[in-house]
């Protein structure tokens with residue numbers, strides 16, 4: 194009884210915001226999936242369990258912010274990137290250690306993924322690179338937290354101008370496709386790519402040429 198009521202609460206309170214701008218977290222994501230999001234295409238609903246996992250991740254972030262403040266590392270948290278036409282985003286924190294400014298991005302994950310992590314995930318590097326770019330800061334830290342065992346790993350990232358240019362070029366190209374209603378191709382290794390396994394637009398994507406989304410926006 195209680196379980197159903199709690200699940201229902203999450204489902205009724207889920208935000209289904211229409212996407213009108215790119216987010217830094219879209220960097221490295223399948224362009225076709227991002228396109229579907231812009232077009233408000235049919236998607237599988239987020240289940241209540243997943244929403245609770247996201248919420249748990251948020252509370253881990255808040256705990257770390259609290260410690261950083263107490264360490265007096267010159268911390269500002271949840272800072273939006275300067276406004277410009279293409280992309281929005283909010284860095285977890287900017288801090289100062291040994292007179293050097295760093296952008297901090299915190300990621301939480303389960304023990305199994307954490308244990309196998311020997312380098313930062315590619316999509317996380319893309320995101321922190323864009324934060325470095327928009328804040329004009331040269332160094333970043335990706336802090337990974339094991340949600341189950343509370344262990345941590347950190348990786349330092351140096352600003353890479355060429356990578357940021359490439360990422361922004363891809364956003365501009367996708368913006369053109371969204372505006373011209375030109376559906377991006379499936380990922381080359383569809384459906385084996387890990388993104389396809391978690392993609393809420395799988396059914397829409399599988400449909401020939403993705404016509405389903407057009408009926409939704411008509």
Ligand code: SF4
Pocket residue numbers: 223224225226378379380383384386388389390392393394395398399
């Ligand atoms: S199923 Fe795969 S290729 Fe299709 S939109 Fe989703 S992530 Fe992209």
